[in-house]
Amino acid sequence: MTKQNLRIGMLGFGAMGKAHAYAVANLPYFYSELPFTAAIAGVATSSPERAAAKVAPYGLAPTTEAALLADPTIDIIDICTPNICHADAIKRALAAGKHVLCEKPLGISAAEGAELAALAEASGKVCRVVFNNRFIPAVMRAKQLIDEGRLGRILSFHAAYLHNSCCDHAKPAGWKQNADICGGGVLFDLGSHVIDMVRHLCGEFTAVTGMAQIGFADRTGMDGQPWQTNADEAFYLMAELACGARGTIVASKLSIGASDDLTFDIRGTLGALRFSLMEPSWLEFYDATAPGDPIGGVRGFTRIECVGRTPAPGGMFPSPKASVGWLRGHVGSMYAFLDAVACGGTASPTFADGAVINAIMEAAYASAQSGQRVVLEGGR
Ligand SMILES: NC(=O)c1ccc[n+]([C@@H]2O[C@H](COP(=O)([O-])OP(=O)(O)OC[C@H]3O[C@@H](n4cnc5c(N)ncnc54)[C@H](O)[C@@H]3O)[C@@H](O)[C@H]2O)c1
Known part of the structure; x- marks a missing residue:
């Protein structure tokens, strides 16, 4: 075909x-x-x-x-x-x-x-x-666990998408801080992602109560001229869902220390889930049906290694066991090598680095065989 x-x-x-x-x-x-x-x-x-x-x-x-x-x-x-x-x-x-x-x-x-x-x-x-975040393996697993009923009835949730990009007053506004181009503020830009995430995982919204915040009313505009901020830089939402759950959603670019922090924390009658986009390899799952005795039994949050386990036909490459982001290291490695070929300079790690690793491994085998401590060249 x-x-x-x-x-x-x-x-x-x-x-x-x-x-x-x-x-x-x-x-x-x-x-x-x-x-x-x-x-x-x-x-x-x-x-x-x-x-x-x-x-x-x-x-x-x-x-x-x-x-x-x-x-x-x-x-x-x-x-x-x-x-x-x-x-x-x-x-x-x-x-x-x-x-x-x-x-x-x-x-x-x-x-x-x-x-x-x-x-x-x-x-x-x-x-x-x-809404690309739905396709992260840990988020897919969260959806499966909820659909399987492992959380029971969802009672509450807290979800947030935090950036620090509006913390600097001196930073000129881009189009995402201009409601005339963005259509809204951070609620549109980051909030749309996190609202989709809550709805995807927990179900339909029935009511919301919102509060907007502009951290800096005056900024330099896109044309370099003084400009009045007209779009929310943080948005705080209380939400009610059809399933009866209640929770909060925060979208903010006024979060110093945050890089690209999409998080959710969902609590049900039987279990709970926690996720952070800054640690996308992991989904945290609390199973309240696990035995809690003796002395806590085995009950507690488990970090599920969702890593790169994208459902078929994905997941064959990179290896499903690879962490989210593993491939980026290879891109960086290839860049460093090609840049050295094209522009000169040392493509570290060098063959000399590789040779040292060989020597260490050989010494390790020798030690394992002899049961003796092996001193490496230059060591004591
Ligand atoms: N899903 C995500 O993770 C994610 C992340 C960031 C932005 N976005 C969304 O992606 C869209 C683009 O955002 P961005 O960050 O890439 O913006 P950007 O400013 O980096 O790029 C916008 C591009 O659109 C072009 N453009 C503007 N008006 C145009 C027109 N009328 N016709 C053709 N091209 C035009 C610009 O020249 C520029 O190339 C927005 O809707 C934004 O909300 C999604």
């Missing part, structure tokens, strides 16, 4: 454009026997003049949105532009008969979101929002 060759037209090539392009390019490494091939066929950005220079280092072709939509060989439009651009781009893509992948948040109002959802439904096309 010939594989379907999916051709993707991308809109926007900032942080997320690169993340999506990376994902498409590397799919064959992560999923064995893909039933399709996929490629980014062209990228349109806000500045056609600068697009070529932006995308060329990634082997991608600059183009325009109009060209992508008019091209019948383009199957999918992948929207990685600022939030206010999403709705119109989705409508144009659907009108052109394309499948659509759109970054979060889908729209910038409830009415817009509902309209887009209805259009997607009527189109019959595959339309998805990028």
